[in-house]
Amino acid sequence: MKKFISTVKNIFSIEDLRVRIMNTVGFLIIFRLGSFIVLPGVDPSRLGDAPEGIFGLIDTFLGGAFSNASIFGLGIMPYISASIVLQLLTVGVPYFQKMQKEGESGRKRINQITRVLTILITIAQGIGYVSATILPTGAVMISSTLFMFSSLVLLSAGTMFCMWLGEKITEKGIGNGISMLIMIGIISRFPGAIIAEGLEKGTSGMLLLLIEAAVLFFVVVGVIALTEATRRIPVQYAKQVVGGKVYGGQRQYIPIKVNASGVMPIIFAQSLMFVPALIAQIWAQDNEIANYIGATFSNPISWQYNVLFAVLIILFTFFYTAITVNPEQIAEDMKRNGGFVPGIKPGAPTSEFIDGIISKITLPGSILLSVVAILPAIAVIAGVGQEFSYFYGGTSLLIMVGVIMDTLRQIESYLLMRHYEGMMKSGNVKNNPSNYQVA
Secondary structure: OHHHHHHHHHHHHOHHHHHHHHHHHHHHHHHHHHOOOEOOOEOHHHOOOOOOHHHHHHHHHOOOOOOOOEOOOOOOHHHHHHHHHHHHHHHHOHHHHHHHOOOHHHHHHHHHHHHHHHHHHHHHHHHHHHHHHHHHHOOEOOOHHHHHHHHHHHHHHHHHHHHHHHHHHHHHOOOOHHHHHHHHHHHHOHHHHHHHHHHHHOHHHHHHHHHHHHHHHHHHHHHHHHHHOEEEEEEEEOOEEEOOEEEOOOEEEEEEEOOOOOOHHHHHHHHHOHHHHHHHHHHOOOOHHHHHHHHHOOOOOOHHHHHHHHHHHHHHHHHHHHHHOOHHHHHHHHHHOOEEOOOOOOOHHHHHHHHHHHHHHHHHHHHHHHHHHHHHHHHHHOOOOHHHHHHHOHHHHHHHHHHHHHHHHHHHHHHHHOOOOOOEOOEOOOOOHHHHEOO
């Protein structure tokens, strides 16, 4: 405990770090206050209960802004969708690939395109959001046409303001601005979920609540191990004599993450899980097979839903890893810098060797990721409340773990630069591949 208190004192003794932390807290408070500002023309008392299913997951990401019909009702989600689209385009479209290689000017143009695409996606999502979740509740007290127009303007402005907040957190805070906004939205629901779970269990169920909390702790530890696990590829650099000095000759490592794709496979898989139920709905309303498919794949707790969900996650993990980790580029960079893998020839053999390692570690990584994704459904079946179950896995837990670990690494770097001890007695909080090395 003394070690922890000493570390906290060291953190706030560094003026730059202290200012950045206070700036981050201030921006996050503004973001949370905005989630309670209701769109003009809406009676909040008529909005009804919090949504479930995919809408409930979105509401968790946005910290309740979605169900509150807030001006931040879409939050940063349209920007994330636009970023994903641009990322895929830079992989498959030569025009965007060329733009990405143009350096700073290319990145600025990509950012401008992302912002324009964000506005277009916000308008499209805003129409669906207002039509599907606000107008049917009867909470709108003004003309529906006027409400739709004003809401689209305010939702677009709210999303752009959230983007600005994220950029300011990255620039003047402790980094990871966009991810920080999502994380604070998720964490803001955690106290309410625990209270609701405790009230549901009652006094007689306190032991069961403690067991659920203990299981959640071990799940978090497992997710941290999955997020940080790497396979280290040894790289030997040839010695070079420049101006009488010897450079190179040392051995380094290329860390290849077991879960290189992060939460993206889960997001892609969730976006496709609507398709079976949608096809069944279009197919026939009175057909027994169509009704069975629609009912089965609309229920996120059914085993059929979760099996298909897990298979899609495994497939998308291989797909996203293939487009984000380029073995040929890695091998080319190593060759250019005079590096080689011991026992492997530079060039194509090195690329094949790295590709083989990526394939070997991606399979167990994808299976573990799919298990993490279906853990909330397993928790519900085991008796955990719907709201509390979101924290047992899926994108919520992966985002929280990833952002918190990155934030700790940022703080750790400031402490080490000022010659303070790290945040943990046993070592630094950083992506140390030796901690979770995969054989």
